[in-house]
Amino acid sequence: MxxxxxxxxxxxxxxxxxxxxxxxxxxxxxxxxxxxxxxxxxxxxxxxxxxxxxxxxxxxxxxxxAPTDDARKVDLATQYSKMRKAPKSQNIEKWLREWEKVYKDYRKVNLPEVDGDRPVKDFVYAVESVSSSWSEY
CATH class of the missing domain: 1.20.5 (Single alpha-helices involved in coiled-coils or other helix-helix interfaces)
Structure with missing residues (x-):
């Protein structure tokens, strides 16, 4: 060959x-x-x-x-506002997962509501009505 x-x-x-x-x-x-x-x-x-x-x-x-960046920020702000209120009839575990998700999403878009220790205070105030010992620090 x-x-x-x-x-x-x-x-x-x-x-x-x-x-x-x-x-x-x-x-x-x-x-x-x-x-x-x-x-x-x-x-x-x-x-x-x-x-x-x-x-x-x-x-x-x-x-x-797909939502615009502004629409996404408004949606996140609404979700964060809801999360700042204590869960009444909702399962606490589910609420905690939602809190973490909303917090992480907020961090991704760099909104000022999650700067510094503000989210910690919001969380403590939200949990206070469920368990008052959480707010004693």
């Missing part, structure tokens, strides 16, 4: 593998596109048809649906 023949066979094998991989990727992207469109709410389906690629579809949906 000549060197040219070996080179041609190597090229042919590489091309076959490459083509096979491309077909698999194209099939996966078609499936993903179909999945996104089939699971998108009817209210937002028009945004899913705005793009040609999966990336374009996701960007379009995100722009239409």
């Amino acid at each position: 000549t060197a040219k023949r070996k080179s041609f066979e190597l090229y042919e094998n590489t091309t076959t593998v490459f083509t096979s991989n491309m077909r698999k990727e194209e099939a996966a992207l078609r499936f993903l596109r179909t999945y996104i469109i089939s699971t998108t709410s009817r209210d937002y389906i028009d945004y899913a048809f705005d793009g040609n690629t999966v990336y374009d579809i996701l960007v379009s949906l995100k722009q239409a649906i």
